Amino acid sequence: MPAHFSRRALLGGGAAAAGVAGAFVAGRATEESHAAAATPSAPASYPFRGAHQSGITTPAQDRLHFAAFDVITDDRDDLVELLQKWTDAAERMMAGDPAGTVGPVGGPSNLPPDDTGEAIGLPASRLTITFGFGPSLFRTDDGSDRFGLADRQPAALRTLPHFPADNLDPARSYGDLCIQACADDPQVAVHAIRNLARIGFGTVSVRYSQLGFGRTSTTSVDQSTPRNLFGFKDGTMNIKAEETDDVSEHVWVASGDDPKAEWLAGGSYLVARRFGMTIEVWDRQPLGDQEAFVGRTKDSGAPLSGGGEFTAPDFDMPGSNDTTIIAPDAHVRLVHPDFNDGVRMLRRGYNFVDGTNPLGGLDAGLFFLAFVRNPDTHFIPIQTKMAANDALMEYLKVNGSALFAVPPGARDGEYVGQALFA
Amino acid sequence: MRTTLVAVACLAAAPFLAACTENTDSNAGGAADTGNPRALSVESTDDGCQVSAAEAPAGTLTFDVTNTGSQVTEFYLLGEDGLRIVSEVENIGPSLNREMTVNAPAGKYFTACKPGMKGEGIRADFTVTAAQDGSEAPTADDQQLVDQATTNYAAYVKDQADQLLAKTQQFVDLYEQGEDDQARTLYPDARTHWERIETVAESFGDLDPKTDLREADLEPGQEWTGWHRIEKDLWPEKARDYTPLTPAERATYGDDLLANITTLHDRVQGLTYTVDQIANGSRGLLEEVATGKVTGEEEFWSGTDLWDFQANVDGARVGYEGVKPIVEQKDPELATELDSRFADLQQLLDAQKSGDGFKNYSQLTPEEIKALSDAVNALSEPLSRLTAAVLS
Numbered sequence: 001m002p003a004h005f006s007r008r009a010l011l012g013g014g015a016a017a018a019g020v021a022g023a024f025v026a027g028r029a030t031e032e033s034h035a036a037a038a039t040p041s042a043p044a045s046y047p048f049r050g051a052h053q054s055g056i057t058t059p060a061q062d063r064l065h066f067a068a069f070d071v072i073t074d075d076r077d078d079l080v081e082l083l084q085k086w087t088d089a090a091e092r093m094m095a096g097d098p099a100g101t102v103g104p105v106g107g108p109s110n111l112p113p114d115d116t117g118e119a120i121g122l123p124a125s126r127l128t129i130t131f132g133f134g135p136s137l138f139r140t141d142d143g144s145d146r147f148g149l150a151d152r153q154p155a156a157l158r159t160l161p162h163f164p165a166d167n168l169d170p171a172r173s174y175g176d177l178c179i180q181a182c183a184d185d186p187q188v189a190v191h192a193i194r195n196l197a198r199i200g201f202g203t204v205s206v207r208y209s210q211l212g213f214g215r216t217s218t219t220s221v222d223q224s225t226p227r228n229l230f231g232f233k234d235g236t237m238n239i240k241a242e243e244t245d246d247v248s249e250h251v252w253v254a255s256g257d258d259p260k261a262e263w264l265a266g267g268s269y270l271v272a273r274r275f276g277m278t279i280e281v282w283d284r285q286p287l288g289d290q291e292a293f294v295g296r297t298k299d300s301g302a303p304l305s306g307g308g309e310f311t312a313p314d315f316d317m318p319g320s321n322d323t324t325i326i327a328p329d330a331h332v333r334l335v336h337p338d339f340n341d342g343v344r345m346l347r348r349g350y351n352f353v354d355g356t357n358p359l360g361g362l363d364a365g366l367f368f369l370a371f372v373r374n375p376d377t378h379f380i381p382i383q384t385k386m387a388a389n390d391a392l393m394e395y396l397k398v399n400g401s402a403l404f405a406v407p408p409g410a411r412d413g414e415y416v417g418q419a420l421f422a
Numbered sequence: 423m424r425t426t427l428v429a430v431a432c433l434a435a436a437p438f439l440a441a442c443t444e445n446t447d448s449n450a451g452g453a454a455d456t457g458n459p460r461a462l463s464v465e466s467t468d469d470g471c472q473v474s475a476a477e478a479p480a481g482t483l484t485f486d487v488t489n490t491g492s493q494v495t496e497f498y499l500l501g502e503d504g505l506r507i508v509s510e511v512e513n514i515g516p517s518l519n520r521e522m523t524v525n526a527p528a529g530k531y532f533t534a535c536k537p538g539m540k541g542e543g544i545r546a547d548f549t550v551t552a553a554q555d556g557s558e559a560p561t562a563d564d565q566q567l568v569d570q571a572t573t574n575y576a577a578y579v580k581d582q583a584d585q586l587l588a589k590t591q592q593f594v595d596l597y598e599q600g601e602d603d604q605a606r607t608l609y610p611d612a613r614t615h616w617e618r619i620e621t622v623a624e625s626f627g628d629l630d631p632k633t634d635l636r637e638a639d640l641e642p643g644q645e646w647t648g649w650h651r652i653e654k655d656l657w658p659e660k661a662r663d664y665t666p667l668t669p670a671e672r673a674t675y676g677d678d679l680l681a682n683i684t685t686l687h688d689r690v691q692g693l694t695y696t697v698d699q700i701a702n703g704s705r706g707l708l709e710e711v712a713t714g715k716v717t718g719e720e721e722f723w724s725g726t727d728l729w730d731f732q733a734n735v736d737g738a739r740v741g742y743e744g745v746k747p748i749v750e751q752k753d754p755e756l757a758t759e760l761d762s763r764f765a766d767l768q769q770l771l772d773a774q775k776s777g778d779g780f781k782n783y784s785q786l787t788p789e790e791i792k793a794l795s796d797a798v799n800a801l802s803e804p805l806s807r808l809t810a811a812v813l814s
Contacts, residue, residue, distance in 0.1 A: 161642055162640075162642065163641075163642075164638075164639045164640060164641050165638065165639055166638065167638050278712070278713055280712065280799060280802075281709050281712050281713055281802075284705065284709070284802055284803065284805075284806035285806075286806075286809065286810070297518065302515075302517065302518065303515070304513070304515045304518070305494075305515050305516070306489070306494075306515035306516025306517045306518055307516065307517055308517070317493065317494060317515070318493075318494060318538075318539065319494050319512070319513045319515075319539075320494070320496055320512030320513045320539055321512065321513075325494050325513055325515055358788060358791075358792065359716070359717070359791065359792055359795040360792060360795065360796065360799075361795075384641065384642065387641070388641050394713075
């Protein structure tokens with residue numbers, strides 16, 4: 001058995017990776033028919049390297065494993081070395097290869113393998129791995145500069161303010177570093193986080209992680225709009241990768257946006273919020289009320305002012321009872337760009353169910369992930385308004401929250417975030 | 423639950439016979455083609471109102487209304503006088519589809535679409551013939567039951583608001599005078615009257631945040647006032663680095679609370695209710711229990727959540743019992759189930775009584791909390807069908 005083989009090679013019976021690509025796609029047609037149907041033109045895998053990190057405008061995959069880490073060393077070199085190792089491992093895993101150079105079964109029998117092996121035989125599954133840096137990497141709460149990065153901290157990279165209805169659990173919030181792994185197969189996403197965490201032991205400690213299923217947004221026009229756990233289509237208005245002008249305007253940090261943090265140009269900010277849903281109470285709301293809270297029909301996702309899913313809502317259309325047909329506190333109205341200075345977010349949220357709570361209710365909700373050019377303009381004002389006024393907030397409890405700066409993509413020969421440490 | 427009582431999707435002026443649900447089956451437009459003479463379809467355009475038949479046999483009629491016009495429309499079944507609304511469905515957006523179900527006895531009627539919700543609508547004669555199969559609808563003489571229910575509920579709300587105002591006055595006096603032990607005793611007692619009518623109280627969007635906001639729900643820059651601000655000052659044990667309020671600050675917060683409760687008291691004097699609002703209010707009160715009280719989040723500082731819990735249940739039960747004579751006619755099984763579920767929940771609450779009130783939330787075991795939560799769910803599920811039953 002060769003010392004270095006790819007998971008695809010295993011699937012293809014040891015033929016060269018390029019040679020098995022066709023068979024691999026054909027084989028996947030049945031096992032992943034759901035995901036394949038959602039993104040008919042998606043390639044089998046995505047490249048790790050490029051101007052931007054993968055996993056942002058990439059068509060949202062169906063599964064998520066997100067992890068936040070605390071850095072437990074004071075040594076800047078150790079931190080850099082970890083980012084180099086993570087870069088190598090991420091590049092390999094996204095290509096469908098093992099995390100290490102030896103692989104899960106190729107090494108000596110008296111050593112643990114450098115890949116954990118649960119992805120043997122699985123395709124790349126369109127895995128994307130996205131890295132981010134939290135505010136606490138630059139400066140601790142008491143202001144100390146941990147790694148000589150404080151003068152390069154982006155102005156907008158701070159602990160998010162307290163929002164109404166936030167009831168944050170520190171063990172589900174914050175973090176010095178984060179990794180978002182998305183894939184069409186949960187085992188592949190978990191495999192990625194598990195191996196990256198393992199590589200980091202001694203340098204970082206896992207602070208929390210979150211599994212997600214059922215992407216709740218759409219980042220490509222090729223995708224159909226999925227549903228959240230309230231049963232409503234979610235992400236109808238999301239920025240799509242094909243809307244390149246909007247992506248440039250609302251997602252990527254531009255050169256000059258923050259003179260202290262020029263290293264972030266081409267990157268983005270990642271907002272992660274764990275919205276618990278009081279599922280049982282929601283399920284007892286009459287259909288008409290549910291639709292009034294959202295401002296859309298549950299069936300087609302059309303705005304209550306009529307048309308189809310993608311028809312622009314008419315917020316002025318009068319309704320019965322001397323009010324507009326889309327209520328003043330309807331979710332669709334409060335978050336709409338028309339009422340938020342035209343800003344849009346690129347969301348990549350996922351449904352989650354983490355078993356049940358002590359009262360027997362589902363510990364379920366939406367793990368909200370949004371990529372924005374500037375949280376001060378593109379997230380905080382909208383979340384403040386939503387938390388105070390949105391009818392849906394009666395059924396939401398936020399218990400996790402974090403903000404990260406997502407560096408641009410790593411070019412050939414670079415490690416992720418290299419410009420920050422240069 | 424600021425939306426529960428007011429944001430009723432199908433508020434009906436004469437709700438007793440009206441019901442409105444959305445028809446999620448967009449292919450059901452041809453209901454009249456199924457051969458069921460009681461299934462009718464309606465197409466409402468900007469200047470037309472096409473009803474699939476001009477007559478139907480008495481019984482439960484279903485009108486599947488599709489709006490193919492460009493503005494919001496409504497559909498009505500009106501009595502022979504052209505004035506009495508027998509049933510209506512509102513807020514049908516362009517290209518959307520809603521269903522209206524009505525129990526109609528034999529007689530002469532009008533159908534009416536109202537595109538743009540203006541004028542008297544585009545009307546047509548409609549006849550309900552005597553049923554051949556014996557499924558005659560009940561006559562509409564139960565208006566008396568409706569009147570009784572709404573009158574009684576208005577009186578109940580006013581009575582609770584009177585007691586709330588009186589006890590808040592006493593509470594504020596004690597608090598401002600520094601009689602903390604007595605103020606602590608009166609706090610859950612006074613709030614009982616708020617919690618019993620919480621869905622009404624919360625329908626005033628300006629007053630609710632000033633009176634009942636919890637610390638966790640503050641907006642940035644928002645001043646924290648009301649019951650829970652004072653609660654923290656009276657029970658600061660769980661707070662970190664808490665600075666007690668000065669007498670002057672106490673007077674400020676106390677006077678503010680009393681002023682807002684006085685405003686609430688004045689406003690409810692003129693309020694009237696429909697039976698669906700009463701039924702929705704019952705559901706909303708149990709929702710309050712499920713989200714805030716059974717979890718111990720409402721009275722974080724004082725731990726008096728069980729008083730609120732009982733008060734919400736009281737309010738829900740009074741609302742239900744007010745409309746119960748109607749439910750007993752429409753859906754006797756639901757009435758039986760609700761009676762027994764209310765009794766089960768009350769039995770669990772009774773077990774937590776202590777003196778004139780209740781144990782502190784912190785004294786409950788996880789098993790007891792789970793049992794209460796299960797009982798709330800068991801009651802809330804049938805209660806979520808109450809409004810539809812009352813309107814059927």
